[in-house]
Amino acid sequence: MRKIETLIFIIFFTFFYSCNKTDNLIDSSFQYADVQLRYMLNHIAEYKDDLSNNRILPRSLDVNGNIYMVSPSDWCSGFFPGVLWYMYEYSHDNFWKVKAKEYAEKLAGQRFNKGTHDLGFMIYCSYGNGYRLSPSEEYKTVLLDAAESLSFRYDSIIGCIKSWDLKDSPWQYPVIIDNMMNLELLFEASKLSGNKKYREIAISHADKTMENHFRPDYSSYHVVDYDTITGAAISKNTHQGYSDESVWARGQAWGLYGYTMCYRETGDIRYLKFAEKIADFILNQKNMPDDLIPYWDLLAPNIPNEPRDVSAAAIIASALYELSEYSQEYSARYKNVADTIIKNLSNNYRPKTGTMYGFLLHSSTGHWPRKSEVNVPIIYAEYYYLEALLRRKALG
Ligand code: GLY
Numbered sequence: 102m103r104k105i106e107t108l109i110f111i112i113f114f115t116f117f118y119s120c121n122k123t124d125n126l127i128d129s130s131f132q133y134a135d136v137q138l139r140y141m142l143n144h145i146a147e148y149k150d151d152l153s154n155n156r157i158l159p160r161s162l163d164v165n166g167n168i169y170m171v172s173p174s175d176w177c178s179g180f181f182p183g184v185l186w187y188m189y190e191y192s193h194d195n196f197w198k199v200k201a202k203e204y205a206e207k208l209a210g211q212r213f214n215k216g217t218h219d220l221g222f223m224i225y226c227s228y229g230n231g232y233r234l235s236p237s238e239e240y241k242t243v244l245l246d247a248a249e250s251l252s253f254r255y256d257s258i259i260g261c262i263k264s265w266d267l268k269d270s271p272w273q274y275p276v277i278i279d280n281m282m283n284l285e286l287l288f289e290a291s292k293l294s295g296n297k298k299y300r301e302i303a304i305s306h307a308d309k310t311m312e313n314h315f316r317p318d319y320s321s322y323h324v325v326d327y328d329t330i331t332g333a334a335i336s337k338n339t340h341q342g343y344s345d346e347s348v349w350a351r352g353q354a355w356g357l358y359g360y361t362m363c364y365r366e367t368g369d370i371r372y373l374k375f376a377e378k379i380a381d382f383i384l385n386q387k388n389m390p391d392d393l394i395p396y397w398d399l400l401a402p403n404i405p406n407e408p409r410d411v412s413a414a415a416i417i418a419s420a421l422y423e424l425s426e427y428s429q430e431y432s433a434r435y436k437n438v439a440d441t442i443i444k445n446l447s448n449n450y451r452p453k454t455g456t457m458y459g460f461l462l463h464s465s466t467g468h469w470p471r472k473s474e475v476n477v478p479i480i481y482a483e484y485y486y487l488e489a490l491l492r493r494k495a496l497g
Pocket of ligand 1: 351
């Protein structure tokens with residue numbers, strides 16, 4: 102073969118070989134998930150401990166390695182049904198659809214819960230995926246009721262949805278970066294109902310958050326407090342990070358995912374550019390480990406001896422796959438980074454089959470300052486991991 106032909110052969114071979122490797126990774130990860138999640142379902146079916154408290158959905162493992170179950174009103178309740186819907190989306194196996202419906206419908210009553218900004222996580226991950234994969238009037242009604250309940254928490258002077266109603270709170274009107282994720286439910290509700298109100302609330306919240314939550318380098322604060330009379334931002338703090346000025350890993354991930362989603366829903370180029378800036382900040386962190394699974398806070402004091410947060414990595418990977426579809430300049434970079442993350446998660450952060458109650462990934466960190474859910478499997482890591490795998494598969 103001439104030199105040029107050899108070169109073309111090598112390029113094509115490398116391309117097909119790497120596509121094939123990614124397909125294998127996705128398939129083998131779902132095969133693993135199939136085994137682990139059936140194991141988890143068996144455990145949950147036998148779980149009788151706290152039924153009086155309605156703890157019927159898996160969330161994480163506690164310090165003793167026991168499963169931590171939560172009620173439908175917990176902010177994490179929607180992720181397990183969402184995981185089951187993703188299993189159905191991948192496999193088209195009716196077994197997963199039946200289970201997904203069973204667990205999603207345990208959240209039906211939450212549609213009227215006006216006490217949490219996390220209703221978007223709860224209802225969109227469960228009913229939103231359910232409606233997407235198996236549309237019905239019943240699911241649509243739940244989504245619309247939930248959007249109405251969530252919009253009850255919006256204040257037009259501040260222009261944001263309130264995050265927490267804490268007793269003895271140091272804040273008047275706390276808004277956390279995580280809340281960007283709840284906007285997806287509102288965008289969906291406007292599409293389903295034709296009522297622009299939900300979408301307008303989502304856009305206002307995203308714009309205010311852009312204005313007040315971000316530092317000049319595009320890292321984000323966790324909590325911004327607003328004055329309820331003037332609507333002005335009055336303090337910028339953390340709750341789950343190491344310090345007010347530190348870089349709480351999952352918060353950066355929520356922002357990246359949130360603005361990517363806002364671009365999808367609005368086509369507003371400001372959101373795309375903003376998501377690119379956040380990605381740039383995250384990917385250029387000097388404290389980011391080589392395997393791209395971040396420490397729980399990228400300015401935590403004892404790096405490299407700090408717990409990782411696998412959930413942040415999974416959210417970042419899922420967001421980057423989506424962003425790679427929109428970004429003109431950085432598409433290949435985002436896809437490569439996300440590929441590295443899912444490869445490392447699948448190869449190095451998996452419990453052995455038949456252990457850890459069937460969770461799919463270890464080493465997430467929920468709330469380090471409270472020493473709660475540190476270095477354990479947490480259900481939202483699994484949700485965004487499976488979502489990332491599906492997004493990768495769709496990219497081809
Ligand atoms: N929304 C709470 C968290 O990310 O831990």
